[in-house]
Amino acid sequence: MPVQDKDVGHIITIEGGIADIRFAHGLPMIASRLVTLSDPEITIEVAGLPAHDIARGLVMNPTSDLRLGLGVRDTGGPLEVPVGDAVLGRMFNLFGETIDDGDPLEDVARRPILRDPVPLSERRVEGDIFETGIKAIDLLSPLERGGKAGLFGGAGVGKTVLITEMIHNMVAAYEGVCLFCGIGERSREAEELYREMGEAGVLDNTVMVFGQMNESPGVRFRVGHAALTMAEHFRDEQRRDVLVLIDNIFRFVQAGSEVSGLLGRMPSRVGYQPTLGTELAELEERICSTDRAAMTSIQAVYVPADDFTDPAATHTFSHLSASIVLSRKKASEGLYPAIDPLQSFSRMLTPSTVSTEHYRVARAVRNTLAEYEELKDIIAMLGLEELSEKDRATVRQARQLERFLTQPFFTTEAMTGTKGVLVSLEDTVKSCARILDGEFGDRDEGDFYMIGTVEDLDDKGGSDGA
């Protein structure tokens, strides 16, 4: 389509990642995609209209190629990304360009990255458990098919490892489409994940979208929406279930805060943008299940300085049906996955949704671990010997359970030298019930470390029921 003069403006200021563009004949809409009349094109997203003839935009690409006076064209709508079967097995950036080594996509349907969430009346709550094969999660914070789960933790406690393990365990058996969205993390991780998924042979059902830490705040802020547009197309047009994995949702909040700073908005609580709540809701509310198909999501959430009262963490908590909290203390003791069962929560763990036995065992495990937690102070002051026989038995069982809930991962095999295991929920429940029954008496707690089910204890020797 020939460019009409009325759609063209000129850059009048460039500052940081922000450019002001003067349009002589009418302004573009907020969130419109503008492109420079240069080669290569630079994308600018309209973020504000500070005067009757000026649009203020976020520059999505590196700004070094911009210059004053450069012509800018309004494309008349937001950024668009390709959708449909053509995206399966491919890796994309925010602009919908492929970033793997395959051929570029041509002649594919595209959809705008910004869309309103599905109305409440069309949403559906599933109520089935989504098994992960990871003992500590399936037993104590089961995920919901069609629900949203968060993996919370400070730096380096194992969020990425856990999400990669879930991909490994779930994607091969999953009949729907798996969509992975990387926001603001290391590019190396993206490349590794792509290679691993290719090797595992699950790439055909997978789409990956990345806006990593080296990219502009605008890209990191929008890439989650781009990924959801692709996911929604599978759910709505093809009626296929979708599993959306996001690493890391905190980086989305952080990008929003950077954008807000660039636009000169006054910060709010703890320096975050005043619009944190709405921005997060705009993204999270798009992740939902409908009558057409289920959209399940697992999101890693970085918790700055291990402070769980940080506004980014608390706002994210409120959108989730399950939150799995990773603890630095457990990680430092090598108890991986470093899940803190007392802090983690799932809406699914109720007598009406899980089996009676699962509920009973999960409650008993949690209570035993909670009692042990309370006894720790006394043990530190007086020593284990001062405890009553009953309390000593509780401590013994809790320490066995704590170790039993560790699990060797497939994705860390090369690092730990231990083969990964996947344990069904049924086996986890049975094993924990036997530990709670005291069947393993004084058996060394170390024997329970990094095993699958209690059947594996036989391989470790020693005497059962001593």
Ligand SMILES: Nc1ncnc2c1ncn2[C@@H]1O[C@H](COP(=O)(O)OP(=O)(O)OP(=O)(O)O)[C@@H](O)[C@H]1O
């Ligand atoms: N299940 C596990 N088994 C063995 N080691 C693990 C496990 N999980 C994490 N680790 C160790 O912890 C390190 C950090 O893990 P990971 O990169 O997943 O953390 P993260 O929480 O995503 O960190 P960041 O916030 O920096 O991205 C790993 O490189 C590994 O050494």
